[in-house]
Structures are given as structure tokens and as C-alpha cells.
Amino acid sequence: MAQSDSQYPHLYNQAEKIEQTRMSKDLLYSIIMNPDSGGLDKCCVEFVKKIKESHTNRSKRFDRMLDLCISDANRPLKHSLIFFALQLEQWSVEYFLKDHKSDPNKISKFVSSELKDGVSQLLQGSYTSLQQFVEDARWRYVVL
Numbered sequence: 001m002a003q004s005d006s007q008y009p010h011l012y013n014q015a016e017k018i019e020q021t022r023m024s025k026d027l028l029y030s031i032i033m034n035p036d037s038g039g040l041d042k043c044c045v046e047f048v049k050k051i052k053e054s055h056t057n058r059s060k061r062f063d064r065m066l067d068l069c070i071s072d073a074n075r076p077l078k079h080s081l082i083f084f085a086l087q088l089e090q091w092s093v094e095y096f097l098k099d100h101k102s103d104p105n106k107i108s109k110f111v112s113s114e115l116k117d118g119v120s121q122l123l124q125g126s127y128t129s130l131q132q133f134v135e136d137a138r139w140r141y142v143v144l
């Protein structure tokens with residue numbers, strides 16, 4: 001059944017409006033949830049640039065992975081870059097807080113608690129894949 005064939009088309013329209021409002025008020029939420037990857041790609045380019053500027057003694061493999069985050073369309077890969085940067089780099093948190101792009105309380109709680117726990121679990125082997133970690137981190141942020 002197509003969306004327009006639904007007996008409740010107004011519910012789809014209301015849900016879409018709510019989602020658009022959430023994305024317009026929270027940059028991190030938009031980057032995680034927006035099917036249009038323009039904001040995600042822009043963020044990854046900026047993050048890779050900052051990482052390369054601040055970490056000059058990188059391995060070739062790390063450089064390849066950073067470049068892959070920009071060139072590949074793989075959303076979980078891009079999200080993992082953002083989540084690790086949020087956990088390890090203060091400038092990445094400021095990227096989302098600058099100009100009130102995201103709620104400071106929500107970002108703070110996510111980074112200091114939810115994301116910290118998730119990264120710890122990943123490093124201890126609780127996740128079987130990076131994709132599983134990313135999906136869990138996205139979920140943790142969305143439900144905060």
C-alpha cells in the first residue's frame with residue numbers, strides 16, 4: 001500500500017512535519033537521520049580536515065580510512081567518524097554547539113554518558129561489528 005493510498009495520510013504528513021522540525025533544531029539529529037547526505041558529507045569533510053590538521057603523525061592506513069570516510073557513500077562509516085570524534089575531540093562537540101545548532105544538554109549527556117559507554121563496550125568487544133556500534137549510538141542519541 002503506497003503512502004498516498006493510506007487511510008491515514010494526515011498521520012504521515014504530521015510525522016514528516018515533526019521529523020523536519022527535529023532536524024531543523026538539532027544538527028546532530030539531522031546528520032544521523034536525514035536521508036539527504038549533504039549535511040553528513042559536509043560534516044565529514046570538516047572533521048577529516050580538522051583531524052589531519054591536529055594529528056600530523058598519522059599512519060598511511062589512518063589516512064586511507066579518513067579519505068574513505070569522505071569518498072565512500074557508506075553512512076555507518078561516516079557516522080562512526082563523527083561518533084569517535086565526539087568522544088575524542090572537543091572541537092567536534094563545539095561543531096554541533098556553535099550557533100545553537102544542537103541542544104547543549106542533549107549533546108553533553110550523549111557524549112559524556114551514552115557515547116562513552118558505547119565506545120567502552122566497543123573496545124571491550126561487546127559489539128560484533130562497527131555497524132552494530134553505530135546503530136546503537138544513533139539509537140541512543142535519537143531516544144535521548
